Amino acid sequence: xxxxxxxxxxxxxxxxxxxxxxxxxxxxxxxxxxxxxxxxxxxxxxxxxxxxxxxxxxxxxxxxxxxxxxxxxxxxxxxxxxxxxxxxxxxxxxxxxxxxxxxxxxxxxxxxxxxxxxxxxxxxxxxxxxxxxxxxxxxxxxxxxxxxxxxxxxxxxxxxxxxxxxxxxxxxxxxxxxxxxxxxxxxxxxxxxxxxxxxxxxxxxxxxxxxxxxxxxxxxxxxxxxx
Amino acid sequence: xxxxxxxxxxxxxxxxxxxxxxxxxxxxxxxxxxxxxxxxxxxxxxxxxxxxxxxxxxxxxxxxxxxxxxxxxxxxxxxxxxxxxxxxxxxxxxxxxxxxxxxxxxxxxxxxxxxxxx
Numbered sequence: 001x002x003x004x005x006x007x008x009x010x011x012x013x014x015x016x017x018x019x020x021x022x023x024x025x026x027x028x029x030x031x032x033x034x035x036x037x038x039x040x041x042x043x044x045x046x047x048x049x050x051x052x053x054x055x056x057x058x059x060x061x062x063x064x065x066x067x068x069x070x071x072x073x074x075x076x077x078x079x080x081x082x083x084x085x086x087x088x089x090x091x092x093x094x095x096x097x098x099x100x101x102x103x104x105x106x107x108x109x110x111x112x113x114x115x116x117x118x119x120x121x122x123x124x125x126x127x128x129x130x131x132x133x134x135x136x137x138x139x140x141x142x143x144x145x146x147x148x149x150x151x152x153x154x155x156x157x158x159x160x161x162x163x164x165x166x167x168x169x170x171x172x173x174x175x176x177x178x179x180x181x182x183x184x185x186x187x188x189x190x191x192x193x194x195x196x197x198x199x200x201x202x203x204x205x206x207x208x209x210x211x212x213x214x215x216x217x218x219x220x221x222x223x224x225x226x227x
Numbered sequence: 228x229x230x231x232x233x234x235x236x237x238x239x240x241x242x243x244x245x246x247x248x249x250x251x252x253x254x255x256x257x258x259x260x261x262x263x264x265x266x267x268x269x270x271x272x273x274x275x276x277x278x279x280x281x282x283x284x285x286x287x288x289x290x291x292x293x294x295x296x297x298x299x300x301x302x303x304x305x306x307x308x309x310x311x312x313x314x315x316x317x318x319x320x321x322x323x324x325x326x327x328x329x330x331x332x333x334x335x336x337x338x339x340x341x342x343x344x345x
Contacts, residue, residue, distance in 0.1 A: 035313055043320030050324040054331055061335065080273050084266055087295075091262040094303040101252060207304050214295045218288035222276035226284065
């Protein structure tokens, strides 16, 4: 039996086991189509957060000193640790996808659970930040109380801060739920070296959420820190 | 001995035989090296923010963010192994955003330079 025959019968077997939809020639083409579709969705996410960054750019150009003063009110240490937490979680989910490709199910379950745990850590830390800002009266529309020449600009900064970090946290929350669900499905044996596209696409989403934060961190936490 | 030769797979299927991006396994140490670089860059951006560099603070921090994004995309999101179509599509979201913000800032920043004639 030559290689070509093997591949044709293999493809028939994949179709019978429900691993290959009829519109695709082979699993590679199917996976690439799925990856492409995921990237189109991620592009819409990039533009979604991009709108918030665009508003930020305009406001910061208008009120440079106000934004520096406002950024100094944020918790830089928390922001830095949160960034490290998200970067680490990204590497864990990448290793998780690698493990499932190698059929190392147990490792994959732990790596995915670790990713979800780090995502939860991020959310809890953010919760503490929000609480501290509440006690320091920094939440616009709720209890904002800052005086001085930059009061309006600081209020504007914190509006953007809550929109950007709030939407980002919602994305993290969605990711944590999906990844925790996938960890359970991996534990039940739903995925393996032939069926891992769902994991790979979820990982892509998680990495994008990480990328958004990579830009949020310097723009919200690191302005006007010197001097 | 077969009487008829098996059907030849389509051209793109043959192309896949040589290169299956999904099946590629990257060594663990590569992921850890990327993570270490990302964390080093994070410390660099935090430390650089404490020095008074004027507008260079923003430029340095955004440059570091771009490098971190490229590392995540190339190695965690497996763009190094992806096909040209996937790579192009993944870049398009960022390019489109750059065009939108670029045009917006061109308008906004030029308003003070070129006052309207009315």
